[in-house]
Amino acid sequence: xxxxxxxxxxxxxxxxxxxxxxxxxxxxxxxxxxxxxxxxxxxxxxxxxxxxxxxxxxxxxxxxxxxxxxxxxxxxxxxxxxxxxxxxxxxxxxxxxxxxxxxxxxxxxxxxxxxxxxxxxxxxxxxxxxxxxxxxxxxxxxxxxxxxxxxxxxxxxxxxxxxxxxxxxxxxxxxxxxxxxxxxxxxxxxxxxxxxxxxxxxxxxxxx
Amino acid sequence: xxxxxxxxxxxxxxxxxxxxxxxxxxxxxxxxxxxxxxxxxxxxxxxxxxxxxxxxxxxxxxxxxxxxxxxxxxxxxxxxxxxxxxxxxxxxxxxxxxxxxxxxxxxxxxxxxxxxxxxxxxxxxxxxxxxxxxxxxxxxxxxxxxxxxxxxxxxxxxxxxxxxxxxxxxxxxxxxxxxxxxxxxxxxxxxxxxxxxxxxxxxxxxxxxxxxxxxxxxxxxxxxxxxxxxxxxxxxxxxxxxxxxxxxxxxxxxxxxxxxxxxxxxxxxxxxxxxxxxxxxxxxxxxxxxxxxxxxxxxxxxxxxxxxxxxxxxxxxxxxxxxxxxxxxxxxxxxxxxxxxxxxxxxxxxxxxxxxxxxxxxxxxxxxxxxxxxxxxxxxxxxxxxxxxxxxxxxxxxxxxxxxxxxxxxxxxxxxxxxxxxxxxxxxxxxxxxxxxxxxxxxxxxxxxxxxxxxxxxxxxxxxxxxxxxxxxxxxxxxxxxxxxxxxxxxxxxxxxxxxxxxxxxxxxxxxxxxxxxxxxxxxxxxxxxxxxxxxxxxxxxxxxxxxxxxxxxxxxxxxxxxxxxxxxxxxxxxxxxxxxxxxxxxxxxxxxxxxxxxxxxxxxxxxxxxxxxxxxxxxxxxxxxxxxxxxxxxxxxxxxxxxxxxxxxxxxxxxxxxxxxxxxxxxxxxxxxxxxxxxxxxxxxxxxxxxxxxxxxxxxxxxxxxxxxxx
Numbered sequence: 001x002x003x004x005x006x007x008x009x010x011x012x013x014x015x016x017x018x019x020x021x022x023x024x025x026x027x028x029x030x031x032x033x034x035x036x037x038x039x040x041x042x043x044x045x046x047x048x049x050x051x052x053x054x055x056x057x058x059x060x061x062x063x064x065x066x067x068x069x070x071x072x073x074x075x076x077x078x079x080x081x082x083x084x085x086x087x088x089x090x091x092x093x094x095x096x097x098x099x100x101x102x103x104x105x106x107x108x109x110x111x112x113x114x115x116x117x118x119x120x121x122x123x124x125x126x127x128x129x130x131x132x133x134x135x136x137x138x139x140x141x142x143x144x145x146x147x148x149x150x151x152x153x154x155x156x157x158x159x160x161x162x163x164x165x166x167x168x169x170x171x172x173x174x175x176x177x178x179x180x181x182x183x184x185x186x187x188x189x190x191x192x193x194x195x196x197x198x199x200x201x202x203x204x205x206x207x208x
Numbered sequence: 209x210x211x212x213x214x215x216x217x218x219x220x221x222x223x224x225x226x227x228x229x230x231x232x233x234x235x236x237x238x239x240x241x242x243x244x245x246x247x248x249x250x251x252x253x254x255x256x257x258x259x260x261x262x263x264x265x266x267x268x269x270x271x272x273x274x275x276x277x278x279x280x281x282x283x284x285x286x287x288x289x290x291x292x293x294x295x296x297x298x299x300x301x302x303x304x305x306x307x308x309x310x311x312x313x314x315x316x317x318x319x320x321x322x323x324x325x326x327x328x329x330x331x332x333x334x335x336x337x338x339x340x341x342x343x344x345x346x347x348x349x350x351x352x353x354x355x356x357x358x359x360x361x362x363x364x365x366x367x368x369x370x371x372x373x374x375x376x377x378x379x380x381x382x383x384x385x386x387x388x389x390x391x392x393x394x395x396x397x398x399x400x401x402x403x404x405x406x407x408x409x410x411x412x413x414x415x416x417x418x419x420x421x422x423x424x425x426x427x428x429x430x431x432x433x434x435x436x437x438x439x440x441x442x443x444x445x446x447x448x449x450x451x452x453x454x455x456x457x458x459x460x461x462x463x464x465x466x467x468x469x470x471x472x473x474x475x476x477x478x479x480x481x482x483x484x485x486x487x488x489x490x491x492x493x494x495x496x497x498x499x500x501x502x503x504x505x506x507x508x509x510x511x512x513x514x515x516x517x518x519x520x521x522x523x524x525x526x527x528x529x530x531x532x533x534x535x536x537x538x539x540x541x542x543x544x545x546x547x548x549x550x551x552x553x554x555x556x557x558x559x560x561x562x563x564x565x566x567x568x569x570x571x572x573x574x575x576x577x578x579x580x581x582x583x584x585x586x587x588x589x590x591x592x593x594x595x596x597x598x599x600x601x602x603x604x605x606x607x608x609x610x611x612x613x614x615x616x617x618x619x620x621x622x623x624x625x626x627x628x629x630x631x632x633x634x635x636x637x638x639x640x641x642x643x644x645x646x647x648x649x650x651x652x653x654x655x656x657x658x659x660x661x662x663x664x665x666x667x668x669x670x671x672x673x674x675x676x677x678x679x680x681x682x683x684x685x686x687x688x689x690x691x692x693x694x695x696x697x698x699x700x701x702x703x704x705x706x707x708x709x710x711x712x713x714x715x716x717x718x719x720x721x722x723x724x725x726x727x728x729x730x731x732x733x734x735x736x737x738x739x740x741x742x743x744x745x746x747x748x749x750x751x752x753x754x755x756x757x758x759x760x761x762x763x764x765x766x767x768x769x770x771x772x773x774x775x776x777x778x779x780x781x782x783x784x785x786x787x788x789x790x791x792x793x794x795x796x797x798x799x800x801x802x803x804x805x806x807x808x809x810x811x812x813x814x815x816x817x818x819x820x821x822x823x824x825x826x827x828x829x830x831x832x833x834x835x836x837x838x839x840x841x842x843x844x845x846x847x848x849x850x851x852x853x854x855x856x857x858x859x860x861x862x863x864x865x866x867x868x869x870x871x872x873x874x875x876x877x878x879x880x881x882x883x884x885x886x887x888x889x890x891x892x893x894x895x896x897x898x899x900x901x902x903x904x905x906x907x908x909x910x911x912x913x914x915x916x917x918x919x920x
Contacts, residue, residue: 052269072323081322086236087229089442091392092475096850099392127229136227144223147818151672152226153392153442159227182857185850187392187443188672189825190818191861 056117060085061129069116076100076111079126087127087156091185098184101157101164102126108164110183127156130163138206139163142197150188158184162198163208171202217814218691221676222440231440233393234410235472239400243272245461245471246325247454248315248332249480250307253341253843254515254546257305257314257334264331265317270324272465274332276315277302281463283456284428298549299516301453302460307336308516309548310343310844311480316457318465341546344840345487345512352510352541355520361509361540363528365594370535371504374495378572382492382564383910385835386512387485388478388848389553390855391671393442395482397458400468406433407459413438414448415708416667420701422451423459436701444671445826446552447482449710454481476848479836483551486512488523488560492568500576502587504535507565511557513542514549521550521557526642527565529594529776531587536594546843552710554826555890558643563830563911566639566894571907579622580638580898581608592776600775600875601882604640607782607804610867611638614802615784624905632788634799635903641781641891645808645873645882647716647768651704654683654725656733657759658752662689664725668698668706668718672822673885674815675714681812682719682879686726696722704763712779712883715811720877721766728762736760771875780806781887783824783895789903794915796900798828801864803892808873808882816884820866823888828856830889831896833912 053068060083069078076093079085079102088111091099095113102111103125130137139162142148149155161184165171170180177198178191186194201208225231250257262274273279280302301313314334319325342348354362371377398410406429413419416436423434441448454473462469473481493506507527513519524538555562573583588605591598611617620636621627627634655663664683668675676696684691697703706718733751734744740754752759786800803820810816833854839846847853872880893911900918901907908917 070321070323072327077322080236084238085229086232089233089392090235090394090472092850094475094849094851096475097392127227131228136224140227143227144219147220147814149226150674150815150818150822151391151393151441151443152222152231153233155226156229178859178861182859185392185855185857187390187445187826187855188818189822189856189861191825191856191858192821192864193818194858 054117057121058119059123061126071115071117073116074112075102075114075116075119078116079111085126085128089153089156091154098161099154099157101160101184103160103164108161127160130159137163138201138204138208139197142201146193146197146200147190148194148197149186149190154184154186158186158194162194165198166202166208171198174199218677218681218812220674220815221680221696233440233442234398234412234438235396235470237398237410239398239468241467243318243320243465243467243469244322244325245316245318245458245469246329247313247471247473247477248317248329248334249311249477250314252307252336252338253310253343255307255339256337257307258337259335260315261333262315265328268324268328268331270320271317271328272320272467273318273461274315275302275318275457275461275464277304280460283426283460285426288428299453301457308514309480309546310842311477313454313457313481316461316471318461318469341843343545343547343838343843345489345543345545348543348545349489349510352543355518355542361524361538364537365528366535368537369493369506371493371495371506374503375498376496376572376575378492378494378568378575380492380568380571380909382490382567384488384560384563385911386487387553387830387834388836388853389445389447389483390478390853391443391445391447394472394475395447395452395454395478396470396472397455398468398470399459399462401463401466405429407462408435409437409459411436411438411455412441412448413451414441414444414669414671414710416669416699416701417705418708419451426456427459434701437699438669439699441669441671445554446556446710448671449551449708452482475850479845479848480548483549484836485553485560486519486550488512490523490561490564492564494568494572496572496576500578500583500586502531502533505531505533507538507561509539509561510541510543512547512550513544515544515546517549518542519550521552523557523561526558526561529589529592530565530640530642532589532593533587554823555641555643555886558886559830559890559893562639562641562891563893563897566891567897567909570637570894570898570901577622581612581617584608584640595776598775600645600771600777601808601871601873602778602780603806603869603871604780604782607780607806607869611782611784611802611804614865614867615786615800617784620902624902627903629788631791633791633903635787635789635899635901637787637895637897637899637902638782638784639891639894639898641783641887642778643712643883643886643890645716645777645779645876646711646713647720647772647877648707648713649765649767650706650718650721651763651765652718652721652725653704653761653763654729655759655761656729656748658749660689660693660748662687662694663697664694664722665697665703666706666718666721667701667703668714669709670698671709673714673819674812675709675718677815678715678812679719679722682722683726686723687730712885712887715879715881715883716877719811719879719881721764723878724766725762725764728764729760732760732762775875777873777876777882779882779884779887781891783827783892785895785899787896787899787903789900789918794918796832796913796918798896799862801862802867803864803888804867804869805884805887806869807884807887808871808876809880810868810870811879811881816868817866819884820888821864824864824892825856825861826889827892827896828860829854830911831893831913835912
């Protein structure tokens with residue numbers, strides 16, 4: 001492996017070459033600190049890392065978080081890797097499976113498709129925020145009763161989606177439930193049980 | 209055991225953990241100083257690496273290492289195995305410059321954050337010397353060869369190819385494309401070397417002992433120096449039955465950077481790095497007399513494997529014993545292609561074989577103008593015609609009747625295209641599935657505390673069926689301890705040994721050990737009671753107090769007895785479906801499902817039903833949508849994501865009726881149970897194909913049954 005300290009070869013990255021060849025003062029005046037950092041490898045990396053991050057305020061499960069994160073971090077990775085809220089699952093990173101479903105200001109969202117910084121000031125609810133203390137949310141209880149899962153990996157996303165589905169008014173028939181829950185894949189194949197759980201919660205008429 | 213177990217609707221013991229997000233899967237453990245691995249996959253399919261330029265990646269912020277064959281740490285098992293096959297015959301990762309399949313990892317970038325690792329991996333430039341690859345099954349089929357260990361796949365009973373001499377014959381070819389397991393949890397590993405010689409891993413595995421063994425033999429460190437943790441596994445369906453090369457790469461990288469390394473592979477890598485159900489070609493010949501008595505069955509199969517490993521599965525097994533034909537012959541070959549090695553996928557080869565055999569049975573019934581159930585009953589095997597011995601239990605005839613009644617089979621007309629609802633043609637189909645009801649050896653430690661709590665431990669796994677829930681119910685059946693006072697610990701390699709969770713054998717194997725351990729505890733308590741002048745019906749707290757004991761403990765190994773050689777032990781399933789086929793678009797909807805399980809005594813009714821339901825759902829995918837497509841110009845999977853590889857979603861699945869025969873098998877194990885993970889799926893795709901034929905008159909012999917095939 002090359003030694004970082006002794007390697008002074010010029011960067012081949014075209015953007016960096018461009019920056020170096022541009023009029024230095026113009027570049028300095030117009031270029032954000034983050035890019036300057038990339039242009040000058042002598043900048044201490046720990047110092048530079050601070051400038052790559054930007055501030056973000058989020059309300060997650062009722063707690064306010066003042067964070068500093070890179071703009072490329074997804075909401076999903078922020079929840080799992082930074083906030084240790086690992087109930088929200090990673091299944092595809094492409095918005096195709098629904099395992100990462102959370103509520104953003106009450107709306108169900110695939111958190112893998114949302115950059116964390118896009119959620120400034122918003123309220124996020126994850127599976128960890130659904131129960132009230134030791135009292136399960138009715139949807140969680142219904143999933144247990146109807147065995148709406150096997151391996152459990154898609155379950156938090158299913159439940160977050162199911163709660164939203166009822167709130168949206170899309171759970172009034174089995175056909176509706178099946179349609180509006182089709183963004184959440186369950187490879188173990190618990191779908192009929194999931195439909196039963198949602199139907200029961202919907203019919204109970206309580207607040208979800 | 210308790211009576212009327214089917215009335216028991218015990219919830220899953222880990223239900224609360226799973227619905228609250230508390231259940232932790234391998235990637236969710238936080239270790240201090242954790243780092244993130246991201247793979248650099250090969251962009252060619254066959255050839256050699258001529259150079260890896262990792263300078264830019266190494267200079268990128270936060271990067272700790274770019275591990276490749278150029279700089280990997282010493283892996284003693286790889287060096288030692290130079291003259292013989294590598295551990296488990298697998299590919300040695302980062303070992304040479306050779307590329308054996310598209311997507312093979314060439315390097316792993318390790319960085320201090322996930323995002324930095326992803327970015328740096330994109331900076332690694334790899335150059336190759338490309339060679340001509342072979343990934344097209346049809347084009348290369350003439351290169352199929354017998355496996356190195358042909359086992360029992362070459363089989364003749366009576367006369368070979370005898371079907372050709374019968375009054376009525378069927379001879380057809382059936383194709384199954386490559387399918388990908390795609391459990392929802394992405395594969396990977398989290399590894400940390402505690403010392404130079406001791407490693408702890410958090411794994412996604414169907415066998416913690418198997419993972420422990422592979423890491424131990426690959427790195428040539430003692431078994432006890434490898435700790436494998438895998439409490440929750442987000443589905444497997446067979447793909448986590450082996451320790452894949454990428455897992456070894458993580459252990460290797462952790463050794464290099466001397467910090468914990470976590471790798472979570474991407475969904476597209478799930479298609480290349482962790483196996484698949486192999487593409488298979490089959491030819492079935494059936495011969496019968498005019499009365500529908502089978503005179504000959506011939507079944508030839510060719511399954512795909514990789515260029516570097518012989519992967520085999522039991523595609524032709526069922527054909528040997530399911531029906532009582534006097535003449536049966538089977539053969540099985542493998543075709544090496546430039547792809548990753550396959551791995552057993554739910555219902556492994558049997559699901560592939562059952563599609564062909566049970567489709568052919570339906571074709572023959574039609575040729576004979578017989579009802580498909582009547583035809584099967586005419587050739588019903590009361591005893592095992594392959595091994596000439598009794599079945600331990602078989603209630604398939606009863607299952608046919610129960611399923612037919614539930615579905616409304618009487619609505620079915622033997623001639624196709626007779627039922628129509630608006631623009632939808634309606635058809636009915638059925639099929640049979642079968643899988644070995646095997647039992648292995650396992651050890652369980654049981655501790656019964658004075659306060660009544662019962663702790664059971666075994667290094668078993670739970671990929672979803674509900675192992676803990678089932679074991680708790682076995683223990684409850686023996687000791688009567690309330691289920692909420694029983695804990696079953698699994699997924700930890702330091703616990704007493706148990707085999708991997710595969711082949712539908714966990715209930716039979718580990719359940720028997722739980723049964724035996726609990727029986728021993730019961731006997732020990734009775735002895736203590738007698739010795740202290742008490743009755744076994746006295747509270748355990750008092751018996752133990754009198755004996756000055758905080759608890760009683762046993763460790764019990766349990767093995768199958770001789771009955772396995774006296775009886776043929778199989779689980780059976782019968783699947784009934786109603787399909788609707790749209791006349792104009794060729795769209796197929798499975799509108800009703802009845803699955804009947806002949807799998808002995810049902811120990812855990814709620815989870816057992818869910819498993820049957822899940823198998824049927826998997827069967828819908830196998831029948832109608834699943835196919836991993838390679839662009840042979842590049843040797844690369846092109847539908848390697850959930851938008852293009854269609855697994856069933858909620859809207860594809862109707863209500864599913866599950867019926868269990870629920871009669872204990874007298875010989876399989878003390879519970880009288882037989883496994884059901886595989887039979888839940890095996891045969892299902894044939895039931896759909898048969899129903900599609902009944903609806904449309906069109907016989908589809910190449911899965912999946914997509915609209916283009918129906919309209920063509």
